[in-house]
Amino acid sequence: MQILLVEDEISLSNAVKKLLEQQGYFVDAVYDGLSAVEYAGSTAYNLIILDVMIPGLDGFEVVRTLRRRNIGTPVLMLTARTAKPDKLTGFNSGADDYMTKPFDVDELIARVGALTRRTGGVIMNKIDFGDISLDLNSAALSCRGETVQLSHKEFEVLKVLLYNPKMTVSTETIIANVWGIDSEVTDNNVEVYISFIRKKLKYLNSAVSLKKLQKLGYRMEAGEC
Numbered sequence: 001m002q003i004l005l006v007e008d009e010i011s012l013s014n015a016v017k018k019l020l021e022q023q024g025y026f027v028d029a030v031y032d033g034l035s036a037v038e039y040a041g042s043t044a045y046n047l048i049i050l051d052v053m054i055p056g057l058d059g060f061e062v063v064r065t066l067r068r069r070n071i072g073t074p075v076l077m078l079t080a081r082t083a084k085p086d087k088l089t090g091f092n093s094g095a096d097d098y099m100t101k102p103f104d105v106d107e108l109i110a111r112v113g114a115l116t117r118r119t120g121g122v123i124m125n126k127i128d129f130g131d132i133s134l135d136l137n138s139a140a141l142s143c144r145g146e147t148v149q150l151s152h153k154e155f156e157v158l159k160v161l162l163y164n165p166k167m168t169v170s171t172e173t174i175i176a177n178v179w180g181i182d183s184e185v186t187d188n189n190v191e192v193y194i195s196f197i198r199k200k201l202k203y204l205n206s207a208v209s210l211k212k213l214q215k216l217g218y219r220m221e222a223g224e225c
Contacts (some may be wrong), residue, residue, distance in 0.1 A: 001116055002163060004048045005029045006036040006062070007078065008055055010182050023109060024136075025116075026163055029176060033057025036148050037065050043164065045073050046116045050095070052079035060093045067094035074115040078103065099102075113136070127162045130208040130222030132201070134162055143204035150200065153178065157193045161210070170217035194218060 007013040017027045028043070032034055032057035036128045040048060040062075048066075052059035063075050074096040097111055127134045135140045139155040140147050150158065156178040161169055171187045179185040185219055191212075198210055207223030 001025050001046045002043065003027045003112070003116075004036065004039050004043070004045045006031070006033070006048065006054060006059070007051045008032065008053075009051075014180055020112065023112075025112075026159065027177075028163075030175075031055070033059070033062045036062045040066055040071055040073060041069060042167065047112060048073050048075045049112070050075055050077050052077060053116055060107075063093040063095050075107060076111060078153070127159070129162050129165055129220060130206070132204070132206050133206050134158060141200060141204065143169070143201075143206040143208075146204050148200045148203055151196070152192050153198070154196050157190070158197050161218060165220055166222075167215045168213055168219045173217070 003023070003025050005013060005017055005020070005027050007016065007029070010031070013029050013031065017029050020027050028039055029046075030039055031054070033054050035056075036048070036050065036054070038047075039145055050059045054062075057065065059079065063077075064223065066073065066075070075094065076097045076099065077095045078099050078101060080101045096115060099111065100106065126137055127136065131143050134140075134150075134155075135142070136159070139150045139152070141150055141158070142148075157174055160174050160177050163207060171190050174190050175183060177187050179189075194210055194212070201208055202209070209221050209223055211219050211221055213219060
């Protein structure tokens with residue numbers, strides 16, 4: 001089950017992302033309104049957690065834009081604004097729920113659970129693509145009966161790519177979701193783990209490949225079995 005987290009306070013974004021991932025969710029984190037609209041329009045998320053005060057488009061305008069584009073993904077707004085008119089603005093913009101900061105962790109998890117249940121989804125235990133299957137509990141990668149164990153970072157990088165199948169995923173997106181936006185990790189670090197993953201795909205004799213598009217990012221291709 002996938003969640004888009006839109007929060008420009010880096011430390012809070014990292015903390016919420018980690019909390020949700022511990023609950024079994026996969027989380028994409030972005031930090032401004034324009035990125036939120038772009039991500040929400042390109043991936044079928046089960047929930048969007050959206051701060052109001054973000055750069056570019058504010059949270060209210062993000063929700064309005066999504067609803068105008070007939071994107072009905074449930075939206076939980078997080079904000080330090082406590083005034084009733086602000087809450088009403090959020091709901092009138094198309095938000096489904098509204099929490100004020102600071103928030104209780106258990107309440108956040110409960111509300112996320114309630115909103116994601118509306119989509120009828122379930123938390124997946126594995127991701128399949130082409131001839132491979134990634135076990136989200138054990139970080140084991142399998143192909144036609146053969147299995148290899150991934151390291152933690154290999155697992156996280158591959159997971160980002162598998163949740164965006166056949167899409168070109170930028171190096172910046174991989175870094176933000178695996179190491180954090182404030183990390184000093186470079187493109188070379190990402191390329192190292194891509195190389196490790198390619199070697200394991202080759203070991204499994206998988207037809208899946210990781211294609212690098214210069215200055216754009218990486219894309220998974222299923223190939224022919």
